[in-house]
Amino acid sequence: MATIRDVAKTAGVSIATVSRVFNGNTAVNEDTALQVWAAASALDYWPNGAARSLTTNRTSTLGVLLPDLYGDFFSEVIRGIDQLAKREKYQTLVSGSHASVEDVLAATRAMRGRIDGLVMMAPDSITVESVARIRRRLPVVLISPPFAVDGCSSVSIASFSGARAAVAHLVGLGHREIAMVAGPAGNVDAEERLRGYRRGLLEAGIQPRDEFVVQGDFRESSGYAAAAALLDRRPRPTAVFAANDCMAIGLMSALGNAGLSVPHDVAVVGFDNITMAQYMRPPLTTVHVDAYALGQKAVRLMLDTLADPEGGKVTVQTIDVILKVRSSCGARPAVATNTPAGPETNQQR
Amino acid sequence: MATIRDVAKTAGVSIATVSRVFNGNTAVNEDTALQVWAAASALDYWPNGAARSLTTNRTSTLGVLLPDLYGDFFSEVIRGIDQLAKREKYQTLVSGSHASVEDVLAATRAMRGRIDGLVMMAPDSITVESVARIRRRLPVVLISPPFAVDGCSSVSIASFSGARAAVAHLVGLGHREIAMVAGPAGNVDAEERLRGYRRGLLEAGIQPRDEFVVQGDFRESSGYAAAAALLDRRPRPTAVFAANDCMAIGLMSALGNAGLSVPHDVAVVGFDNITMAQYMRPPLTTVHVDAYALGQKAVRLMLDTLADPEGGKVTVQTIDVILKVRSSCGARPAVATNTPAGPETNQQR
DNA sequence: GTGCGCCATGTAAACGGTTTCATAAATTCA
DNA sequence: TGAATTTATGAAACCGTTTACATGGCGCAC
Known part of the structure; x- marks a missing residue:
């Protein structure tokens, strides 16, 4: 596994220069940069994430805690989260089936140092105190929380x-x-x-x-x-x-x-x-x-929190819902025409 | 954010002792250990994951790459993966919607240093060469791959x-x-x-x-x-x-x-x-x-690979399928009785 | 009572990066 | 032409752990 030192040696530069090339914020001579890229590519080098987060104190990873991963609803929430996170260059560390408060605390402990923030749909039994404790070390966004927590943005369902x-x-x-x-x-x-x-x-x-x-x-x-x-x-x-x-x-x-x-x-x-x-x-x-939007909004709020560190701006959002009238309520004839393809679904596999 | 040094100072011991207490493999005097636990708990300390993986070269995290996160099928695969991984004390870094080979390579690059192994259901357009390249740095388990790759266990659907x-x-x-x-x-x-x-x-x-x-x-x-x-x-x-x-x-x-x-x-x-x-x-x-079993088996194979580093033992498994006869084929009366509750489903929310 | 081994603990060197600060070379300006 | 400024680069400190090695105290056998 090639390290930054190997690349530096191959390219004939110092490790600082290699680092600069990969981060792209400081000016590096174009020829030098080219040499570094060449060396890196030859050695199949890419900066080690753990090492990087150790110094920068950033992980580019969002933790996601859900009570379950089962079924349509959660699946869509995750998809919304993953999609926006990916677009914003964040990874997602997902963990499901957390039934108890102890479970949740254990999971957040295990994530310590690996995530920049936590998007959480807590189990019903969660307490304000536990969430506040997690919040003390990490930005937290809550999905459908039973209560408000200082410093936590949240998104709920109407x-x-x-x-x-x-x-x-x-x-x-x-x-x-x-x-x-x-x-x-x-x-x-x-x-x-x-x-x-x-x-x-x-x-x-x-x-x-x-x-x-x-x-x-x-x-x-x-x-x-x-x-x-x-x-x-x-x-x-x-x-x-x-x-x-x-x-x-x-x-x-x-x-x-x-x-x-x-x-x-x-x-x-x-x-x-x-x-x-x-x-x-x-x-x-x-x-x-709209579970997908729910997940997306949660991530959006997390990004806001991350962008404005200790800004204390807390947002409480609600996902609007809308009545979808079909036949089971009797508003339309019970003998419905078959759904035409496409409009209501496009699931794959 | 308390570090190991803070705990060491509070407990009146060296950082090495604190580390030993948290890892539990080396003998530490019982009283000393108690003091360390007390200090850690007072400071709400838990070892930083990034720092730990930097030295140990282990992350306790499995990467999961899927072409999509949409629908029943993938949702179940993820659930199977997450569940077994969790039981085995692994976290899961999930990433969906990778349509192209370039996407996949970018995703694996971003995961570098953050995962111990990669469970991947690659897009159809993937090449042997790309997978082999990933495999050179990481244990890889493939789900339903279009081809065999040296050193990669895989699980397919029958x-x-x-x-x-x-x-x-x-x-x-x-x-x-x-x-x-x-x-x-x-x-x-x-x-x-x-x-x-x-x-x-x-x-x-x-x-x-x-x-x-x-x-x-x-x-x-x-x-x-x-x-x-x-x-x-x-x-x-x-x-x-x-x-x-x-x-x-x-x-x-x-x-x-x-x-x-x-x-x-x-x-x-x-x-x-x-x-x-x-x-x-x-x-x-x-x-x-059984998509759930598919996910579980993939993780099981990954754990095997991880346990036997460079053992070269490659397993190719197949998930058996079974014909589920209902009415649409005409084998039973089309006017089916309604399904009784429970047996075929128990989705939540 | 001396030497040996063991146990508990401390010291310090990694791990692989980023970043501050210093410095040398190149450029600008008077 | 010389001073001032800018640009490109390197040296070294640091991030928070783990762990190899060193050390000191203690019990035990001779």
């Missing part, structure tokens, strides 16, 4: 307004008995969506009932299970809003098995607009979340 | 046998006019699946016809477009094998729009078994590829 819009839409279609499959307790977005659901009802002059809210965990199986509970309720709900698409899909599956037709017997609305949503029969009406 | 099985299954259902929507030229898996398709036909005593093969690009829109071409053929195919699920989905969509029923008028079989496949109506018969 869960509240999305849920409210979903409910308002159902109300507009004539529904009064609207149930909800909620997400896991402690999860910010789950709670915001629940809050939005209640607000939506109130705004329509409908009193929310506790027995119309069934607790789920964002997974399909919990949506499936929720159906049984909801079908027992009297009066029986004529519409169900699920806190995410996976649960909505499980719910629809269970409703179908119970011999009920969606949306005729029960209307269903989800949240997230994962790729699958449009392929359901009937296609799922849902609240669209 | 595309050939999967395709053959898919065709055999269609033949078994009585089909003789079986068409194919092929993947992009130059892609190994696409070509292997085409080869398997042809072999499957020959084994059934059917002469493959070139006009029954329509070129696609793995994207849904190309599957959609392929339908028109195939419906013009005389005799008209009674079954179509698509080189991946996305194209199969596009194809089904187009067939539906053309007023044809799947599987009654045309049977369809895909490849990959992406999450969506089971939700199609009719649910898509496809060749299941």
Whole structure:
């Protein structure tokens, strides 16, 4: 493995000159530079990243911490992060499945000295204190955080307004008995969506009932299970809003098995607009979340923080969501035409 | 930011002792160690990764290069990689969207000194020479490579046998006019699946016809477009094998729009078994590829390579695939019962 | 009681770069 | 032509670790 010294010797210059050629900020004689390039190329030399970050105190790497790497949603977030980071000449050190606070702290410790900043979607159980502690050593940007942290920019999903819009839409279609499959307790977005659901009802002059809210965990199986509970309720709900698409899909599956037709017997609305949503029969009406933009915005905020060291400028952003009306809510005929190719998806492989 | 020197001073020992405490391989007096831990914790100290890798020449980081980060398939590969890497105390430096050889070389350059090994799914246009050049400085494990490279272990998908099985299954259902929507030229898996398709036909005593093969690009829109071409053929195919699920989905969509029923008028079989496949109506018969296992195996091979430095033991593995029969092929009634919750999926959020 | 070995610890030299500062050569200007 | 300035380069310090080697104290056998 050739080092800067080897290149210097081959090119007949000092290591300082080689360094200057590779960094390009200080003037170097053109001929000299050419010789250095030639030597470097002959030896297949490229500066060692670790050594470089040791002196410069910069790594050109962003840490990314996610609770999971599973499924459409996170996959898109990562893609957004990776793409912008790459464009800005940053690498991404990714780590998934951090269930506990201890996990998160261990992961950030392991990253110490390897990253310039941390983009984090923390587990629900995270505490302000832990994040503040990480923030003391590193710029941190939070995705969908349960609380504000001094010095941390963050980007959230407009869960509240999305849920409210979903409910308002159902109300507009004539529904009064609207149930909800909620997400896991402690999860910010789950709670915001629940809050939005209640607000939506109130705004329509409908009193929310506790027995119309069934607790789920964002997974399909919990949506499936929720159906049984909801079908027992009297009066029986004529519409169900699920806190995410996976649960909505499980719910629809269970409703179908119970011999009920969606949306005729029960209307269903989800949240997230994962790729699958449009392929359901009937296609799922849902609240669209641009996960790719979410990832991109997080990186953008990180770059801002990095550019303005200790500037203390903290930005709190929200990703807007929009109701994507398909057939599962009954607004359009249940027998939908097949989606034409292209417009809604272009997944590869 | 506290350094090892600060800790040494606070604990009243030398930096060597602190280092020993943190590495735990050399004996240190228990009381001394306790003092060091106390000092470290008080100062919130943890060894700087860059400095450490500079001396040890190890980074505990694996580089991951993928052509894209989009969709179910890659998302699962990454998850498999991340999970095993994490368990083995490695971090993962991920980079997606590398379309050209130049891109790949630039990415590996940028990773120099930051990773111990590289797990790579190279773009189709990659050359043996480029990979060999990377291999000269780093352990490399290839995913689905178009060729063997000296010193590189690799893991491939059993595309050939999967395709053959898919065709055999269609033949078994009585089909003789079986068409194919092929993947992009130059892609190994696409070509292997085409080869398997042809072999499957020959084994059934059917002469493959070139006009029954329509070129696609793995994207849904190309599957959609392929339908028109195939419906013009005389005799008209009674079954179509698509080189991946996305194209199969596009194809089904187009067939539906053309007023044809799947599987009654045309049977369809895909490849990959992406999450969506089971939700199609009719649910898509496809060749299941365990992308998660693919990622895991790649890391396992990398760990082997790393453990046996210059041992030269090169392993070439294949991920077995298995035909997942659902309804789109006509083997089961097209009016499928809805999937019960859980068994086939458990996606979160 | 002397010598030997072992254990715990400290000293200092790497590791591969960047960057400050000094210096020599080349250029400008009066 | 000589001083002043600019330009190109080199020498050396430094970044935060690990680790080979040195050292000193202590227990043990003879």
